[in-house]
Amino acid sequence: MNATRKPAARLRALYRRDRHVWRLSLMMVVWMAFMAITRFEKFYTLINVQTMFAQFPEFGLMALGIMVCMITGGIDLSVVGVANLTSILMAMMMKALATADGGLPVYAIPLSFALSMLMGAIAGVFNGALVSKIRIPPILATLGTSELFTGIAIVATNGKAVSKLPRVYATSINSKLFGLIPVQLIFFAAMALVIWYLLARTTYGAKIYMIGTSSTAARFSGIKTDLLLIKTYMLSGLCAALGGMIMLANYNSARADYGTVYTLQCVLIVVLGGVNPSGGSGRISGVVLAILLLQMLQTGINRFPEISSYYISLIWGGVLILIMVLNYFTENNIRLFGAKRRV
Numbered sequence: 001m002n003a004t005r006k007p008a009a010r011l012r013a014l015y016r017r018d019r020h021v022w023r024l025s026l027m028m029v030v031w032m033a034f035m036a037i038t039r040f041e042k043f044y045t046l047i048n049v050q051t052m053f054a055q056f057p058e059f060g061l062m063a064l065g066i067m068v069c070m071i072t073g074g075i076d077l078s079v080v081g082v083a084n085l086t087s088i089l090m091a092m093m094m095k096a097l098a099t100a101d102g103g104l105p106v107y108a109i110p111l112s113f114a115l116s117m118l119m120g121a122i123a124g125v126f127n128g129a130l131v132s133k134i135r136i137p138p139i140l141a142t143l144g145t146s147e148l149f150t151g152i153a154i155v156a157t158n159g160k161a162v163s164k165l166p167r168v169y170a171t172s173i174n175s176k177l178f179g180l181i182p183v184q185l186i187f188f189a190a191m192a193l194v195i196w197y198l199l200a201r202t203t204y205g206a207k208i209y210m211i212g213t214s215s216t217a218a219r220f221s222g223i224k225t226d227l228l229l230i231k232t233y234m235l236s237g238l239c240a241a242l243g244g245m246i247m248l249a250n251y252n253s254a255r256a257d258y259g260t261v262y263t264l265q266c267v268l269i270v271v272l273g274g275v276n277p278s279g280g281s282g283r284i285s286g287v288v289l290a291i292l293l294l295q296m297l298q299t300g301i302n303r304f305p306e307i308s309s310y311y312i313s314l315i316w317g318g319v320l321i322l323i324m325v326l327n328y329f330t331e332n333n334i335r336l337f338g339a340k341r342r343v
Contacts, residue, residue: 020274024289031296039303048299050182054174056295057188058083058250059259060288061243063266064195065236067287070270071199072229073212073279074131074138076236079266080259081149082123083244086116088153090245091162091254094169104166117241123149124237128230146263153256163253173249184246191242195235196284208232212279261313268316269294272323 035043042048062079069076093112098104123145130141173183199205210218211225219225248254273290275282294316301307301315 020272020286021283021289024272024286024293028289028293028296031293031300035296035300035303039300042303043300050176050180052295052299053185054182054250055184055299056291057182057184058243058247059262059265060188060269060291060295061191061239061246062262063269063287063291064191064284065239065243066266067270067273067275067282067284068195068199068208068232068239069138069236070275070277071212071279071282072208072232073215074229074233075142075267075277076124076127076233076240077139077142077263077267078123078127078146078149079236079240079243080262081146081153082120082237082240083247083262084254084256084258085123085149085153085244086119086241087244087248087254087258088157088162088256089119090116091165091248092156094165095162098166102166104168109169109172113245116245117238120237120239120241120244121234122237123240124234125230127237128233131233132226132229150256157254157256159256161253161255165248165252167252170249170252173246184249187242187246191239192284192288195239198235199284204228204231209280212276212281214280264313265294265316268319268323272319277324 062083065079066076090112093115094104094108097108097112127142127145130136130145131138134141136144175183177183177186199208207218207223207228210221210223211228215225244254247258251258269290270282270287271277272293273282273287275287298312301312
């Protein structure tokens with residue numbers, strides 16, 4: 001009797017340890033099975049899988065930025081504005097440095113990349129200062145800076161796309177390592193690994209979780225909350241800038257209004273991945289799984305021509321509300337119909 005109970009008890013303990021990862025894994029398996037039954041030949045191809053892994057890094061990186069901010073109890077709604085602004089800066093620099101034959105000097109891409117990342121960091125520091133020093137609520141501060149960054153980008157480009165860029169940049173980023181692994185995926189994996197290390201293996205991670213749980217308690221314990229918040233929003237700005245540079249390679253152009261749907265999508269990903277919107281909890285493993293799941297859902301839905309693409313935003317909004325309601329009932333041990341469960 002005890003022998004049969006032990007495996008069940010272990011499974012329950014694993015589920016309680018990270019319910020979100022288990023749910024996402026189950027949803028992914030169900031969707032993959034559904035696509036195998038209905039659209040196997042169109043969905044399960046090497047080209048389709050490579051396309052999915054090349055597409056999600058641009059918004060996946062922005063989602064990682066929102067995740068670290070949400071862990072502190074805040075949010076960064078300016079990631080798309082930062083991504084577009086930095087991609088426009090990089091596009092303009094490459095056009096200015098292009099040679100007569102349409103090529104680029106050896107230093108052009110590294111220099112443009114470095115300055116664009118610097119722009120992302122500055123934008124993040126600005127967000128962090130508004131939140132930590134001036135005490136503007138994060139949702140209002142970053143919503144305002146999102147409009148600010150987008151406005152700067154519109155003025156800089158007169159509302160037009162920066163196009164006709166040297167092909168060498170797009171070609172290099174859109175290439176595949178060993179002919180299989182998209183370079184965009186490598187950038188995403190590298191940044192995800194850095195953030196995982198910061199959250200799980202450094203005092204910085206422990207401190208921002210503490211800030212998200214109780215900023216007052218964190219302050220009284222001697223943590224420099226203002227500096228940590230600025231660092232966190234700077235990290236978000238770097239994630240957004242990297243996402244913008246991948247977006248630039250994917251489109252081979254930059255514009256102030258690219259990726260406007262990504263803001264809601266990234267918030268959905270982070271909440272779906274198990275990050276508490278109030279702060280203090282959340283793991284990168286859940287967010288990465290949520291990114292993969294949403295990319296698979298979007299690609300799968302596109303394989304059904306009878307479903308209009310206009311329904312995508314409606315679906316994402318409905319899923320976001322549903323997930324937040326389910327998380328509330330789960331985290332408070334409340335049955336959907338009935339009293340609280342005993343823990």
